[in-house]
Amino acid sequence: MTDYLSVNRANWDERAAVHAASPEYGLARFAADPAFLSDTVRFDRPRLGSLDGQRVVHLQCHIGHDTLSLARLGAASVIGLDFSGPALEVARQFVAGTPNIRFVQSDVYGARAALDGDFDLVYTGVGALNWLPDINRWxxxxxxxxxPGGRLHIREGHPVLWSLDYDRDDDLLALHTTYFEQPAPLVIDEQYTYVTTDHRFQATVTHEWNHGLGEIVTALLEAGLTITTLIEHQSVPWNALPGKMRELDDGEWQLIDHPERLPHSYTLQAVV
Incomplete structure (x- = not known):
């Protein structure tokens, strides 16, 4: 196993301030409108429902925009967990004055040891699972x-989308990287991130893994959960294929040419 935590943490530590300042995250909108929700939480609000009185943990919370959105759906308490100290510093400043939110620094696999008590909802947002090497352990x-009776909610980029060749200049969609989980990571070296910025990163290398949808479902079933929702969507909340996607009215992005041929993302819920 690679030292993926140190490699990826260096990259995400550097991303924190860049993302906080970006128009895509738009953190100022949360302060301007007490009812404002992040795009990802707003997309799945009908499936999330009211969180009144619930105890929620948001795994891989980054700078806390989804975390605050969950609190605004009525949760009694929300804990955001992330492995990046700089990201959590941004998150704490961002939600300052919101008493029912706190943040804990830990990697995902250390979450049980880092947190006290059990939760009504475990929430995971978009762009999270690809940083984890072992979906069964997750x-x-x-x-x-x-x-008992608690649920998992996850909205994530579809593993087919993660498998595509992002650098093609033609209109073909070609499966380029692995769909199924592999022991070795996909090593990526990029000097940019997914938001608008002139920043060029120093910590450019990341280690990532794909996990097939069947692998994810099977891992949850074997862990003792029951799948209650699995919806594959024809949109995703970022411009995943630049030049090949258009922005929709709700802020989601969709393939321009025959979007029905590609599962863009999915929402999964499971209960104990």
């Missing part, structure tokens, strides 16, 4: 955090 961690 599923067991999720199960360990949930009370």
């Amino acid at each position: 599923a067991r961690t999720v199960r360990s955090l949930l009370r």
Whole structure:
């Protein structure tokens, strides 16, 4: 196993301030409108429902925009967990004055040891699972955090989307990288991130893994959860294929040419 935590943490530590200042995250909108929700949480609000009185943990929370959105849906308490200290510094400043939110620094696999008690909801947002090498260990961690009757909610980029060749100049969609989880990571070296910025990164290398949808479902079933929702969407909340996608009215992005041929993202819910 590579030292993926140190490699990826260096990259995400550097991303924190860049993302906080970006128009895509738009953190000022949350202060301007007390009812404002992040795009990802707003997209799945009908499936999330009211969180009144619930105890929520948001795994891989980054700078906390989804975390605050969950609190605004009525949760009694929300804990955001992330492995990046700089990201959590931004998050704490961002939600300052919101009493029912706190942040804990830990990697995902250490979440059970880092947190006290059980939760009504484990939430994971977009662009999270690809940083984890072992989907079965993730599923067991999720199960360990949930009370009896508690649920998991995840919205994530589809593993087919992660498998595509992003650098093609033609209109073909070619599967280029692995769809199924592999022991070795996909090593990526890029000097930019997914938001608008002139910043060029020093910590450019990341280690990532794909996980097939069947692998994810099976891991949760074997961990003792029951799948209650699995919806594949024809949109994703970022411009995943630049030059090949158009922005929709709700802020989602969709393939311009025959979007029905590609699962862009999915929402999954499971209960104990």
